[in-house]
Amino acid sequence: MSLSGAPLVVVGAGVAGLSVALAAAPRRVLLLSRGHGGLDGSSALAQGGIAAALGPDDSPALHAADTLAAGAHHNAREAVHLLTAQAPAAIAWLARQGVPFDREHGGWALGREGGHGHARILHAGGDASGRALVLALAAAVRRAGHVEWREGVEVEALLLRDGHVAGVRVRADDGTDALVEASAVVLASGGLGALFAATTNPATVDGAGLALALAAGARARDIEFVQFHPxxxxxxxxxxxxxxxxxxxxxxxxxxxxxxxxxxxxxxxxxxxxxxxxxxxxxxxxxxxxxxxxxxxxxxxxxxxxxxxxxxxxxxxxxxxxxxxxxxxxxxxAHFHMGGVAVDLDGRSSLPGLYAVGEVACSGVHGANRLASNSLLEGVVFGRRVGARLGAALPSAPARGPWREVARAPAAAPAALARLRRLFWESAGPLRDGAGLRAALAQLRDDEELRASWQGALAGELLTAALARTASLGAHFRCDADDMRAATA
Ligand SMILES: Cc1cc2nc3c(=O)[nH]c(=O)nc-3n(C[C@H](O)[C@H](O)[C@H](O)COP(=O)(O)OP(=O)(O)OC[C@H]3O[C@@H](n4cnc5c(N)ncnc54)[C@H](O)[C@@H]3O)c2cc1C
The missing domain is CATH 3.90.700.10 (Succinate dehydrogenase/fumarate reductase flavoprotein, catalytic domain)
Incomplete structure (x- = not known):
């Protein structure tokens, strides 16, 4: 296989993946998604809206201050300032793509949500904001000549060459496999809520992309931080x-x-x-x-x-x-994953050629807890940035060595997955403690089926990270934190 002319491969067609694909023009993009029309991920379910400091007394600095407070100041400050500074331009871009934001008194209608000091939430179609965003971006992608969109496919493996991620293996709905070369691979595969028994996320948002990145040796960050909706x-x-x-x-x-x-x-x-x-x-x-x-x-x-x-x-x-x-x-x-594949401000992971954006990524922008309506914004701001960077210049010269495939472990069978979701919910849900986390890890180790599955491996990583973070912070709550302090005083 030769990499010359290979497309930029984007895995996932929620707001993040669609934004990357559009912004990468004129570079050739191959967009891959499990579902159809971009409607199978969390993006299409978002009700509240998207945040931007557009009101008369508001500013990106005030938006940043609210984001940092919500994130318990565990956030990466540079990422936060970039997010809030770019928010007004992101809204203008979305409007140009055809997103029908609700209006009042001749301007945008701005709502207020918990944690926001100002009215700065734009919505579309009332409580159907995410769907409106996805429909407009998906239509723009269909019109764009540089994007080929392959729907109904599962990315099961990354292909590496000389330590560079340079392709993927995909399985189509009909069970056929195909190897696809890539100039670079961008994961935009969403969060991992579906691994919990109780979740607002759809079944497709199960951490598959994160599992793949970890299997290939990419570094993760803050994966113990999961936001629970009450x-x-x-x-x-x-x-x-x-x-x-x-x-x-x-x-x-x-x-x-x-x-x-x-x-x-x-x-x-x-x-x-x-x-x-x-x-x-x-x-x-x-x-x-x-x-x-x-x-x-x-x-x-x-x-x-x-x-x-x-x-x-x-x-x-x-x-x-x-x-x-x-x-x-x-x-x-389980509602939103703050942690994910560790990336810099340009979406670069620790593995050359592998990028991540949207909920699967962790730039540190959300800290220990996400401020409401900042995640659609993250997908658009960082999606456009990563797409534009990769559209303008490829990450490195094509690698030439032999190909190596890194696949994630097999998927858990339905009964085993149901066991895992229950175990995960009880041990790593809104209330955690050391004994419960240790017991869950032991149960995972003793369960042959789960141990051999990629979902079991990913759950083990999260449980281990939650066990290691002994103090409560943001959405990670350890009910044994006071006992531990007393015991070690
Ligand atoms: C009910 C609900 C309400 C929300 N409300 C809001 C809100 O009001 N405001 C806000 O800012 N945020 C909200 N959020 C959070 C927000 O919707 C998500 O964080 C965001 O949309 C994630 O976008 P994404 O593009 O990263 O991933 P997603 O939109 O989840 O898309 C993931 C994509 O990856 C694909 N995929 C995954 N794995 C593979 C694979 N192995 N192979 C091929 N394709 C794959 C899927 O098919 C899908 O296309 C809400 C979330 C939920 C669940």
Whole structure:
């Protein structure tokens, strides 16, 4: 195989992968995705919107300050400042690609979300922002002459030559395999929420790209940091993806209560039901584990519920719950992965020729906890940057040695995967402790099927990182942290 003229290969067609593909023009791009139309990842499910300092009293510096506070100052400051400084230009670019952002009073409609000191959240189609972004970017990719998009394929292996990542092996829906040369490979394969029993992420967001990068020897960063959303619909916990019950409902006066009607957040935090996500998640987790139960009461919205929250209303009704008349059972759920493949500001991983962008990557921009509506922004800002850099100049001269394939381990069978998701949720969920993490690692080691799977290997990496971080920070909460301090004092 010769690398001359090989395309830039982009794995994943959420906001991050689509942005890379568009920005790399005129370089030839081969875009690979499991699903179709870019709609199978988390991007299309995003409800809240995308953040940018566009309001009259706002600035990228204020947006950066809020991002750092949310991230418990564990963030990489340079990445944060780049993100917030580039946000207004990213919005203008998205509008040029045809994203129909909602408008009011002749300008963008700017909403406010938890953790943001100013109104700076743009949305499109009300609570269908992510879908609007994906549809516009996917249409722009289909029009672009430089991108070939192969859908319904699974990237199963990286091909290396002289230590450079220079291709991938893909399996198509019909079971056929193909080797594809690449001038460079960009992973834009999303997070890993689907490895947890309770998650808001779709089944395709399972950490496969991260597992592949780790198998090839790329360095990971901060993989113990997972954000849990406090309120997913708990109607059918065997389902792979739980519908999100948006925070905006609590903003509109809905209250979390146990099954006897006692308010769950009273006396827990001065902001009550609107306390930061990690605090509410832990309270809901505890209430469910003690048997008290957790329910969101939004009956006061009455018939206005359907008009104000159409997505949540439809999800509740589909599960036989009428939120106008009865409380909504809720559970915390894995929502966003702050950690991932360690990259610099240009998406470069520690492996030559391998890049990562979007949720699979960790530039350190989110620190220990992501600020709401910053992840679509991350995909667009860093996606455009990485695409433009690789479009302008290839990473290095083509390698010439023999090819070496690095595949991830086989996938776990459905029953083993279900065991892993339950184990992962109980041990590495919103509340963690050393004993639980050690027991989970031992269970993984003793489970032959899981031990041999790539999902088991990835879960083992995360459990090990969570065990090593003995103090609580951001979304990583160790309930044994005080005991440990006392024991080592
Ligand atoms: C319910 C929900 C609501 C959210 N709301 C918001 C919000 O309001 N604002 C915000 O900023 N963020 C929000 N987020 C987070 C945000 O949506 C994601 O972090 C972001 O969209 C991730 O984009 P991505 O392009 O990195 O990955 P994704 O959009 O998840 O795309 C991953 C892509 O990778 C492909 N892929 C994966 N593995 C392989 C493989 N091995 N081979 C081939 N293809 C592969 C998939 O097919 C898919 O195309 C929300 C997330 C969820 C789940």
């Amino acid at each position: 309120t997913a619909l708990a109607a059918d916990e065997t389902a792979c993806r739980l519908p999100l019950v948006t925070e905006a409902l609590r903003g509109a006066g809905a209250v979390l209560r146990d099954r006897d009607g006692r308010p769950l957040m009273r006396g827990v935090h001065p902001q009550g039901d609107l306390a930061p996500r990690d605090i509410v998640s832990r309270r809901v987790w505890q209430a469910r584990h003690t048997g008290a139960g957790a329910f969101l009461h939004a009956q006061h919205l009455g018939d206005g519920f359907a008009a104000q929250f159409p997505t949540v209303f439809a999800a509740c009704m589909a599960h036989g719950i009428d939120p106008r008349r009865e409380p909504i059972p809720v559970t915390p759920a």
